[in-house]
Amino acid sequence: MTNTQSEVQTVNTPAVLVDIDIARRNIARFQAYADQHCLNVRPHIKTHKLPAIGEMQLSAGAVGITCQKVSEAEAMVAGSPHILDVFISYNILGSEKLERLAALARKVKLSVVADNITVIEGLSAAFASEPSALRVLVECNTGADRCGVSTPKDAAALAQQIAKAPGLVFGGLMTYPPIDSGTAVECFMTCARTLIEAEGIEVPVISSGGTPSMMNAAEAAVTTEYRPGTYVYNDRSLVMRGVCAWEDCALTVLATVVSVPAPNRAIIDAGSKTLTSDLLGLEGYGHILGRDDILLDQLSEEHGRLVSNGAIGLKVGDKLRIVPNHACVVTNMVDMVHVVEFQKPIVAWPVSARGKIV
Amino acid sequence: MTNTQSEVQTVNTPAVLVDIDIARRNIARFQAYADQHCLNVRPHIKTHKLPAIGEMQLSAGAVGITCQKVSEAEAMVAGSPHILDVFISYNILGSEKLERLAALARKVKLSVVADNITVIEGLSAAFASEPSALRVLVECNTGADRCGVSTPKDAAALAQQIAKAPGLVFGGLMTYPPIDSGTAVECFMTCARTLIEAEGIEVPVISSGGTPSMMNAAEAAVTTEYRPGTYVYNDRSLVMRGVCAWEDCALTVLATVVSVPAPNRAIIDAGSKTLTSDLLGLEGYGHILGRDDILLDQLSEEHGRLVSNGAIGLKVGDKLRIVPNHACVVTNMVDMVHVVEFQKPIVAWPVSARGKIV
Numbered sequence: 001m002t003n004t005q006s007e008v009q010t011v012n013t014p015a016v017l018v019d020i021d022i023a024r025r026n027i028a029r030f031q032a033y034a035d036q037h038c039l040n041v042r043p044h045i046k047t048h049k050l051p052a053i054g055e056m057q058l059s060a061g062a063v064g065i066t067c068q069k070v071s072e073a074e075a076m077v078a079g080s081p082h083i084l085d086v087f088i089s090y091n092i093l094g095s096e097k098l099e100r101l102a103a104l105a106r107k108v109k110l111s112v113v114a115d116n117i118t119v120i121e122g123l124s125a126a127f128a129s130e131p132s133a134l135r136v137l138v139e140c141n142t143g144a145d146r147c148g149v150s151t152p153k154d155a156a157a158l159a160q161q162i163a164k165a166p167g168l169v170f171g172g173l174m175t176y177p178p179i180d181s182g183t184a185v186e187c188f189m190t191c192a193r194t195l196i197e198a199e200g201i202e203v204p205v206i207s208s209g210g211t212p213s214m215m216n217a218a219e220a221a222v223t224t225e226y227r228p229g230t231y232v233y234n235d236r237s238l239v240m241r242g243v244c245a246w247e248d249c250a251l252t253v254l255a256t257v258v259s260v261p262a263p264n265r266a267i268i269d270a271g272s273k274t275l276t277s278d279l280l281g282l283e284g285y286g287h288i289l290g291r292d293d294i295l296l297d298q299l300s301e302e303h304g305r306l307v308s309n310g311a312i313g314l315k316v317g318d319k320l321r322i323v324p325n326h327a328c329v330v331t332n333m334v335d336m337v338h339v340v341e342f343q344k345p346i347v348a349w350p351v352s353a354r355g356k357i358v
Numbered sequence: 359m360t361n362t363q364s365e366v367q368t369v370n371t372p373a374v375l376v377d378i379d380i381a382r383r384n385i386a387r388f389q390a391y392a393d394q395h396c397l398n399v400r401p402h403i404k405t406h407k408l409p410a411i412g413e414m415q416l417s418a419g420a421v422g423i424t425c426q427k428v429s430e431a432e433a434m435v436a437g438s439p440h441i442l443d444v445f446i447s448y449n450i451l452g453s454e455k456l457e458r459l460a461a462l463a464r465k466v467k468l469s470v471v472a473d474n475i476t477v478i479e480g481l482s483a484a485f486a487s488e489p490s491a492l493r494v495l496v497e498c499n500t501g502a503d504r505c506g507v508s509t510p511k512d513a514a515a516l517a518q519q520i521a522k523a524p525g526l527v528f529g530g531l532m533t534y535p536p537i538d539s540g541t542a543v544e545c546f547m548t549c550a551r552t553l554i555e556a557e558g559i560e561v562p563v564i565s566s567g568g569t570p571s572m573m574n575a576a577e578a579a580v581t582t583e584y585r586p587g588t589y590v591y592n593d594r595s596l597v598m599r600g601v602c603a604w605e606d607c608a609l610t611v612l613a614t615v616v617s618v619p620a621p622n623r624a625i626i627d628a629g630s631k632t633l634t635s636d637l638l639g640l641e642g643y644g645h646i647l648g649r650d651d652i653l654l655d656q657l658s659e660e661h662g663r664l665v666s667n668g669a670i671g672l673k674v675g676d677k678l679r680i681v682p683n684h685a686c687v688v689t690n691m692v693d694m695v696h697v698v699e700f701q702k703p704i705v706a707w708p709v710s711a712r713g714k715i716v
Contacts, residue, residue: 012454012716046659068660090660091616093627093675096370115617118674146661147617147625258449259473259505267505269451273690273715277635301404301686302426302448302715303504316476317451328659332631333690335713355693357631357660358370 007344009319013256014270016330016337017321017345018048022250023232024056030214030231031060037218042066042087044209044229047328049353050337051079053232058082066209066227070097070104071356077108079352085109087207089139089174089227091119091147097358098126101134111135111171111205115147120161120168127167135171136162137205142188143178152192159196159203170196172205172224179212182219189222212243235327236287237280246289251327253286254338255304257318266314268304270322274333275299278326286322296322365702367677371614372628374688374695375679375703376406380608381590382414388572388589389418395576400424400445402567402587405686407711408695409437411590416440422467424567424585428458429714435466437710443467445565447497447532447585449477449505455716456484459492469493469529469563473505478519478526485525493529494520495563500546501536510550517554517561528554530563530582537570540577547580570601593685594645595638604647609685611644612696613662615676624672626662628680632691633657636684644680654680 008017027043034041043057044066054065054076064085067073073086086108092101104110105127114120114136127134138158141148149155155173162170173192177185185208193203208220209227211234217226233251234244255270275285277299285296285304294312298305304322306312314320324330331337332355336348366375385401392399401415402424412423412434422443425431431444444466450459462468463485472478472494485492496516499506507513513531520528531550535543543566551561566578567585569592575584591609592602613628633643635657643654643662652670656663662680664670672678682688689695690713694706 012452014715090627091674093614093616094370115619116674119616141619145620145623146656146658146663147619150619256451258451258477261473261499261505261508262503265503269448270715272634272636272687273713276630277637277687278630279635298504300504301690305504316449316474329630329635332659333713334715355631355691357372357628357692 008254008340011254011338011345013254013319014274015254016274016334017252017254017340018233018337019250019340021341022248023053026232026234026248026250027057027060030228031062033215034217034226035061039217039223040225042207042225042227043232044227045072045076045353047229047232047331049331049351050349051076051083051352052349055080055082057232063225064109069356069358070100071358072353073104074100075353075356077104083108087111089113089176091115093119093122098122102126102130105130105132105134111137113137113139113174114158114162115139115149117158117161120158120165124165124167130167133167133169136168137171137174137207138162140173140175140188140192142175142184143181144176146176148175152188152195155192156195156199159201160199163201170201172203172207174207176209179210182213182216185220186222189220193222211238212241230327233327236323236325237282239287239323240282246287246323249323251330252289252321252323253330255320255322257314257316257320260312260314260316263311264308266306266312268306268320269302270304271302272299273301274330275304275322275324276326276329276333278329280325282325286324289321289323366612366698369612369696369703371612371677372632373612374632374692375610375612375698376591376695377608377698379699380606381411384590384592384606384608385415385418388586389420391573392575392584393419397575397581398583400565400583400585401590402585403430403434403711405587405590405689407689407709408707409434409441409710410707413438413440415590421583427714427716428455428462429716430711431462432458433711433714435462441466445469447471447534449473451477451480456480460484460488463488463490463492469495471495471497471532472516472520473497473507475516475519478516478523482523482525488525491525491527494526495529495532495565496520498531498533498546498550500533500542501539502534504534506533510546510553513550514553514557517559518557521559528559530561530565532565534567537568540571540574543578544580547578551580569596570599588685591685594681594683595640597645597681598640604645604681607681609688610647610679610681611688613678613680615672615674615678618670618672618674621669622666624664624670626664626678627660628662629660630657631659632688633662633680633682634684634687634691636687638683640683644682647679647681
């Protein structure tokens with residue numbers, strides 16, 4: 001990729017571009033690894049929010065998809081007749097969400113998580129009179145300190161609660177681990193599984209996730225299923241970690257230089273409304289392809305500021321492609337993405353599951 | 359505001375709430391100051407992106423509105439028959455945007471900015487055969503180091519270029535100044551106006567902006583018009599600067615506690631997809647109303663992590679109201695906001711100008 005592709009440059013800016021040939025290659029690469037290690041793949045669609053890419057992941061061999069909220073799952077299911085198995089990796093609470101969850105479960109195979117008894121009670125009340133039981137996995141904290149029970153013993157206790165709750169069936173164990181935590185996942189999950197099986201309860205799925213460590217997913221041999229998200233597009237944070245190269249980044253932001261107010265400063269028409277303020281520990285808000293010497297040092301909502309040590313060598317009207325720090329959050333900013341195949345823009349896709357927060 | 363209003367708590371979470379009575383009071387407060395100091399008010403609608411609130415600002419006495427992009431202006435004009443005077447404070451480039459700008463100029467009184475000759479040439483080409491000339495202001499850099507010409511002499515040179523360009527008329531001077539820069543604005547603008555008037559060109563408008571310094575706007579006596587944006591809602595960054603109090607914050611995020619995985623840690627269902635990662639120099643991502651002891655220390659897309667030194671005293675299902683660091687960017691995350699009047703939810707408004715990036 002360079003900054004001189006004339007056809008791509010005809011797109012009105014700022015725009016989010018998806019190089020679909022690169023995304024296809026990224027999907028195939030991890031699927032091959034997973035197939036080799038007998039791991040099921042259940043991609044997290046938060047990165048693309050597009051039914052069409054969900055279908056590409058299923059065609060490649062994924063067993064289903066992962067969503068984070070009920071509304072996101074609704075949008076994905078509505079957008080594709082091929083999305084028939086959905087895991088919502090979130091504690092779901094509240095009558096409106098539970099009603100929508102039950103309606104969704106009448107259409108597709110559905111599973112969710114719980115890390116506390118309040119969530120289990122709510123799910124059970126909503127599913128007790130439904131035609132099919134809801135699969136509920138126990139979320140486990142293996143070091144990320146977000147959601148999840150803290151110990152294998154707590155996981156086993158919740159598994160028992162789920163197993164005996166009307167309308168529910170115990171679906172297994174799930175974690176969103178910190179990076180490079182294969183050993184922690186292996187220890188926690190093996191122990192929890194042993195405790196649960198000792199109670200006569202089967203553990204059908206042990207689900208882990210995260211793109212940075214995905215090519216080592218098999219190190220935690222207890223894992224049966226993996227949920228990578230960002231791998232489909234990759235981003236600057238993953239390049240900086242050494243997980244991929246710029247050539248593997250399928251999502252870029254196309255921007256136009258709107259002002260060159262000083263010899264070493266230029267302003268582009270992409271700001272935090274496109275690139276977002278996510279830093280992920282990095283300096284600057286994105287990488288200008290082909291211009292390692294430029295720092296994107298400041299964002300307003302509609303302005304991005306580029307600075308260089310020497311003359312910046314840009315003129316008003318120039319177009320640049322930027323790899324954002326974090327692909328997933330950029331997807332969520334825009335109503336549509338421009339699909340590019342082998343450097344040619346071919347179609348614009350509405351981002352069906354954008355902004356689905358409930 | 360407390361965390362115990364039962365009617366507000368019926369809204370499905372996460373949700374962006376707008377206390378319309380507070381917004382009305384905020385609008386009236388600055389309009390009264392401006393009226394007293396003979397300043398025109400032209401609010402920046404980036405903060406609310408709602409035609410209905412634009413109408414409230416006009417009813418209070420605003421002379422028109424400010425938008426940042428052509429698409430944002432289109433959405434505002436389409437949303438209200440009362441929005442008839444729009445200033446787009448951005449360098450506009452490219453044939454598609456220029457065509458849309460010309461179409462908009464046939465409907466409402468329109469003005470834009472330029473800080474370079476390339477933009478002026480593009481605007482002139484687009485408006486040379488239009489029925490009405492386009493007002494173009496020169497954007498001046500008074501210290502923010504974003505867009506804008508660097509010296510009054512450069513401003514005067516561009517004013518001359520605009521004045522002689524077919525289809526354009528010189529509309530005045532505009533700046534987005536750094537905070538507390540009244541003297542810098544006064545010096546730059548007075549000097550630029552003198553140089554321009556010496557060429558026989560009138561300077562009809564000198565436009566400044568920014569909520570943090572708005573109650574000192576009259577210190578730069580040269581200013582004729584002020585463009586506050588965030589003042590309509592206020593936010594945590596403005597409270598921390600001492601510009602307003604929590605009671606003046608009209609935009610809040612309602613969130614539900616979905617997990618209490620440790621005695622001093624709780625997880626809410628609002629993450630960066632609602633609150634955004636904007637820090638604006640602060641520690642943490644928002645203020646929990648009524649709970650000064652809690653730090654919102656980490657966001658994922660759909661999770662917000664709350665930590666406290668002692669026991670956090672929250673249970674799964676509790677609802678909290680959060681003042682975000684930056685109100686404008688939160689507005690842009692959601693398709694609708696829930697309008698609350700005197701603590702009662704009364705209506706949901708679609709955010710008409712959300713996601714308008716081009």
